[in-house]
Amino acid sequence: MKDKSNRAMIIGGDKHQAGDKSKGNLSWREMDKAGIIRKTGNAKEYKTGEWRSMKPVWKKDICKQCGMCFPVCPDVSILVDKEGRVTGIDYDHCKGCGVCVEVCPFDAYDFVKE
Secondary structure, eight states: OBOTTOOBOOOSTTOOSTTOGGGTOBOTTTSOSSOOOSSSSOGGGSOGGGGOSEEEEEOTTTOOOOOOSGGGOTTOOEEEOTTSOEEEEOTTTOOOOOHHHHHOTTOOEEEEEO
């Protein structure tokens, strides 16, 4: 978040005055080069699939339940039941990378524009 003085503002608490380092406000040159994860295990709280431009579409009737797709999904978005069978796709978290489409030997996924 930036204010009009073009200084980065850290969100949280009472840290809102740009330029006041005691309150956590730094210029872009003073900021850490990487983000900080303050709370782990929070991926389910955010719908990270909203920005994708392509999405996989699972074709249940063609799927042979070989199990090759869900272990390679970087977002754990291939839904499986207790027996390990694919049941669908979690589009709230799927980012549309297409790895499942590429690895499926039975063409059980289409890759379509969002």
